[in-house]
Amino acid sequence: MMVVTALLSWFLVGLFIRVSKARGWGQPIRKDGPAHQQKEGTPTAGGVPFVLAMAAVFFPLYFTGHAGGPRELLIMVAALGMGLIGGVDDLLKIRSRMVGGKKELLAREKFPLQIIVALAFAYFAAPLASHELVPGLGPVGDVILLTLVLVGSVNAFNFTDGLDGLLGGVAIIVLLPLLALSPVSALLVAALLGFLWFNAHPARVFMGDMGSHAIGAIAAGAYVLYADVWLLPIAAIIPVVAVLSVVIQVASFRLRGKRVFKMSPIQHHFEHKDIGWPETHVTVRFWMVSAVATALVWWLLGGRP
Template sequence: MTVIVALLSWFLVGLFIRVSKARGWGQPIRVDGPAHQHKEGTPTAGGVPFVLAMTAVFFPLYLTGHAGGTRELVIMLAALAMGVIGGIDDLLKVRSRMVGGKKELLAREKFPMQIIVALVFAYVAAPLASHELLPGLGFWGDVALLTFVMVGSVNAFNFADGLDGLLGGIAIIVLLPMFALSPAAALLTGALLGFLWFNAHPARVFMGDMGSHAIGAVAAGAYILYADVWLLPIAAIMPVIAVLSVVIQVISFRTRGKRVFKMSPIQHHFEHPDVGWPETHVVMRFWMVTALATAGVWWLLGGRP
């Protein structure tokens, strides 16, 4: 099934690129950001077709009893709900380029929606987890923890995007220990392989928020329900560092008027001219660190998938 979803994703992403170019659904590039102006107009929201590919394969399998039970359905519904939130953001970005208007969801609009989805997920998932998450705090302590983990994961993976192939490669590596345990994780891995065919440097399409939100939800759901919630930040070390770099940058600038990093998230710090890593080097080195961290998680799981 992973091969099938990879081929379907490859087809749908390629079709999406053709339609996007014909309609001018390109990505606007910030003038105050890294030197990516040559990418202006590259189709964005490439997460839409690969999430569709994953969904189109998952539900027939689930309805015929070949895609796991309740845990898998919970993971997929959380991924789709978070994906819709990211998709609204993608739509606003594309629409603003075409006809103007609102450019994206504000944090005060996005976070409440993410929290609602995460709360519903946590309420359903807490009894399904294979171990007690917070000993002594009971059900509602677990719900609070899982809500935080889901929202944190979605935003961490979102902040880890921004370079050609970066997030897709990181996500595949992070999901590998879950590959044989969670059909949703396996299908997302296949969908990402089809997407990376076009997103590898030089990217012909960008992922957008729908894709990154769905990835964060699947990663959180799989680690919570099949492994150990505390292993997720180890495997996803680079997304964690990316979101922490943004938090540190904002706090430092607002309290001291100084920036800690040349730019944030941290991947843009390394490609800043004062640091000088080529984009491909940043991507490869982030993949390597993720691979080492995920290997550690694999070992902590007993060397089994």
């Protein structure tokens, strides 16, 4: 089914690109950022077709008993819930470029929606987790912890987007240890392979928030339910650093009036003209860091009694 998912994703993303270009659904580029002006007008929201491809394969498999049990359904529903929030953001961005109006969901609008989805996931996931989350924390503490983990993961993976192929490659690497355990993780990896055909440098489509939100939800859900929640920030070291760089940058500017990084998230810091890494170098080096971190996680998982 991974082959089918990859091919369906490849077809739907390619179709989405053609429709997007015909309708002018292009991505505006930050003028104060790295020299990406040549990407102006590239179709965005490419996560929509690969998430649809993954769901289109998963649900027939699940309802015929070939895609795991309740854990897999829970992961997929969380991914679609978070993906829908990101999809609204994508729709607003496209609509504002075409006819004006609201440009995106504000943080104060987005976070409550993310927390609602995360709370629902956490309530059902806590009893199904493959390990004790925190000894003595209790059921309520477990639900609070998993809610924070899911919201944090979604936003961390979202901040990792922004360079051609970066988030797709990082997500594939992070999920590799779970391919044999979680069918949803395997389907996402396959869907991302179809997407990366078009998102690799020079990208013909950008992922957008629906894709990044769904990826963050699946990564968190799979590590919680099949591995260990504390291994997620190790494997996902790049998303963790990306979101921390934003937090540090904002806090430093508000408290000190100074920026720590040339730009944030951190991938744009390395791209900045004063640092000068080419976009492809940043992407591949971040993949390499992810590979080393995920290899450590793989070893830790294999070393368990």
